[in-house]
Amino acid sequence: MESSTTPGGSTRREATRQKLYEAAVTLIAEQGFSATTVDEIAERAGVAKGTVYYNFASKSVLFEELLRHGVGLLTASLREAAERTARDGGSKVDALDAMVRAGLVFIDRYPSFTQLYVAELWRTNRAWQSTLMVVRQEAVAVVEGVLREGVDNGEFSDEIDVPLTAAALVGMVLVAALDWQAFQPERSLDDVHAALSRLLQGRVSGHR
Amino acid sequence: MESSTTPGGSTRREATRQKLYEAAVTLIAEQGFSATTVDEIAERAGVAKGTVYYNFASKSVLFEELLRHGVGLLTASLREAAERTARDGGSKVDALDAMVRAGLVFIDRYPSFTQLYVAELWRTNRAWQSTLMVVRQEAVAVVEGVLREGVDNGEFSDEIDVPLTAAALVGMVLVAALDWQAFQPERSLDDVHAALSRLLQGRVSGHR
């Protein structure tokens, strides 16, 4: 008795679900959702096919829950970075910079998830489209919040377009990080962070 | 004789190939490669299934040629923008700005292609992976070229990381544009361009 109903408990079920998430995320990142078979996922997770269906209603439900899970981790990490900077009395630029770093750390730790997220984000006509929209907005909203505070603050020009700039910043970090992973994995995180900071603070074309 | 080998000839064959490209690009952008069937592509193109196989060896060959075709258009457009600015005696910042605009125009005209490109770029283990790498490098190289000239020039700090900054810039434009198309399509191209220019020139956080 007890066990399966307990939320947050570390049951056997939770462990297999975790294994399935991990197997699915790498396979789908590599091959895409449709090209990945449930048999492959089960095999990679070291579990029978039936177990997948015991734990998830369908292949796409598995995927949707995976998305929610992953973006949840990302937003938490971004929010934490912003709050930490605020607590330490940093400026909004510092907060943005801390969030860039948090983004890089996340991508470094979960490269497959990021890959998969980017690949699916702009697809239309897919079952999980609405899930993805909601979840995307959560992440971008954290950045928008900091930008808006900076504008109210006087720290940022009030001419900036908050939603668009937030999206562009997220995109910058996402794409730079994926390129880093894919094409120059030997570089260090600090290195990549430094390059993006410079770009962010206008030290590329701003003065000098 | 003649006709199929001629590059740029406007044969009947070329016309059906073009129709197939257009049908395939929108369908694959919406659904992904694996979820798109050859029957769908043929139907959308208004052509018999046999014709697809008369013109392309396989579904993935069709896709690879599509990729080459599309990225060819993009690099040509970026290069043209950079050269035009140079000819008009513009600075390197002007050249970057012109390239940002050229990128936006391209994405505005071929949104499906862009969508599809981003979705496939960081996948591994796929047949066309090498094609994509080559083709990506061609596009990024144009931006790298301008950055490097600017550094030699003294116009940009020699501390910038050219490949990484180029990748980040491309990513910024790509993601901002896709977000624009997907989530706020009512905005004008000039609007989006202005927001990105501001970000590029460090007028967000640089000084006020």
Add this chain to the structure above:
DNA sequence: CTATTTGAACTGACTGGTCAGTGCAAAAAC
């Protein structure tokens, strides 16, 4: 302590459907 029961978790062979690619004869286009 040992034996028995319970039910959640898991298994893997099986099914029904889908789809890439083929083959080909006849029609159209050039």
Add this chain to the structure above:
DNA sequence: GTTTTTGCACTGACCAGTCAGTTCAAATAG
């Protein structure tokens, strides 16, 4: 008269989802 397209039936592989049966750990009984 040659090239290209059509239409359509067919095949064989592959795959999402199902289900009858098995495992196992914890609970209860003796």
